[in-house]
Amino acid sequence: MSVEQYEIVVVGAGPAGLSAGIFVARQRAKCMLITKDLGGQLNLIPKLENYPGTIMSSGPLLAKTLENQYLTFGGEMTYDTVQKVEEIEGTTDLRIKTVRAEYLTKALVLAPGKVPNNLGVENEVQYQNKGVHYCTKCDAPFYQGRVTATVGVGGYLLESGILLSRMASKVYLIYRGGQLGGDKEMIESLKRKNNVELVPNSSVTSVKGSNALQQIQIKDSTGSSKTLDVDGLFIEMGSKINLDFVKHLIKINTKGEIEVTDGGKTTHPAIFAAGDATNIPYKQIVAACGDGAAAGLSAFNYVEKLKGKPGIRSDWKKTIGDTVFHY
Numbered sequence: 001m002s003v004e005q006y007e008i009v010v011v012g013a014g015p016a017g018l019s020a021g022i023f024v025a026r027q028r029a030k031c032m033l034i035t036k037d038l039g040g041q042l043n044l045i046p047k048l049e050n051y052p053g054t055i056m057s058s059g060p061l062l063a064k065t066l067e068n069q070y071l072t073f074g075g076e077m078t079y080d081t082v083q084k085v086e087e088i089e090g091t092t093d094l095r096i097k098t099v100r101a102e103y104l105t106k107a108l109v110l111a112p113g114k115v116p117n118n119l120g121v122e123n124e125v126q127y128q129n130k131g132v133h134y135c136t137k138c139d140a141p142f143y144q145g146r147v148t149a150t151v152g153v154g155g156y157l158l159e160s161g162i163l164l165s166r167m168a169s170k171v172y173l174i175y176r177g178g179q180l181g182g183d184k185e186m187i188e189s190l191k192r193k194n195n196v197e198l199v200p201n202s203s204v205t206s207v208k209g210s211n212a213l214q215q216i217q218i219k220d221s222t223g224s225s226k227t228l229d230v231d232g233l234f235i236e237m238g239s240k241i242n243l244d245f246v247k248h249l250i251k252i253n254t255k256g257e258i259e260v261t262d263g264g265k266t267t268h269p270a271i272f273a274a275g276d277a278t279n280i281p282y283k284q285i286v287a288a289c290g291d292g293a294a295a296g297l298s299a300f301n302y303v304e305k306l307k308g309k310p311g312i313r314s315d316w317k318k319t320i321g322d323t324v325f326h327y
């Protein structure tokens with residue numbers, strides 16, 4: 001099997017990975033983007049309202065637009081799964097092993113994102129974005145004056161309940177235990193809200209509807225069931241981040257996130273990271289894009305310095321005569 005050499009490899013084609021790729025490819029660096037799918041969590045967003053400069057759009061459309069930009073600048077892309085990243089002794093190269101190939105690279109940008117944990121009930125996927133949602137911060141505004149339910153764990157559930165209570169006419173807060181866990185002030189705030197009904201010792205067992213979600217069935221600890229009429233169900237069971245392929249080379253915090261500093265730097269000099277898989281505080285598309293661009297430029301500067309070149313301070317440049325100006 002031939003092993004192709006790249007200056008920079010990007011893992012993940014969500015907003016962070018695609019943005020990193022755009023800023024790398026625009027510098028005419030040889031770049032390969034490896035991903036399982038296009039868009040990542042963007043595919044959970046049927047209507048995109050809070051991305052600056054974009055009004056009538058969706059997550060998948062933004063992903064396709066970013067992909068087109070990346071490919072226009074000469075970047076390469078493959079659909080594959082990374083299995084292992086290894087240092088090559090005596091060199092500054094990294095070896096990227098995937099299911100189907102191997103790549104050598106001078107620098108690596110990690111943007112694998114995270115995947116929300118499913119509830120695991122029948123028909124859940126059928127109603128995804130048709131009443132079933134996994135990001136309350138993203139989708140609560142679509143439920144102004146409507147009836148909603150949220151099910152989850154710990155702080156995820158509390159935050160979901162508070163956000164929904166500001167917009168929905170009714171919020172059912174469903175949880176398995178007898179008591180809510182997490183921040184005491186948030187719990188007291190929820191208990192004071194007239195439009196929030198606590199549903200303890202309960203779990204969601206099914207979701208139903210025609211074209212969109214209309215009902216959920218819940219079962220309590222005694223085994224008795226009841227049906228709730230709802231327009232939306234928000235599932236906040238946390239998320240998983242797969243970093244098994246690279247965890248031996250970088251620092252990962254107790255939440256399973258990649259520790260990064262300015263410019264997306266990790267504890268490994270040749271590895272950079274951005275997006276939801278990192279410890280950035282705001283898991284939003286615009287933040288992922290900005291941090292992805294920064295991580296891409298940091299990776300490019302690292303590779304340039306390996307060549308004895310100064311790198312760049314920003315991405316904008318203009319050629320006048322024989323001189324290239326960076327701003």
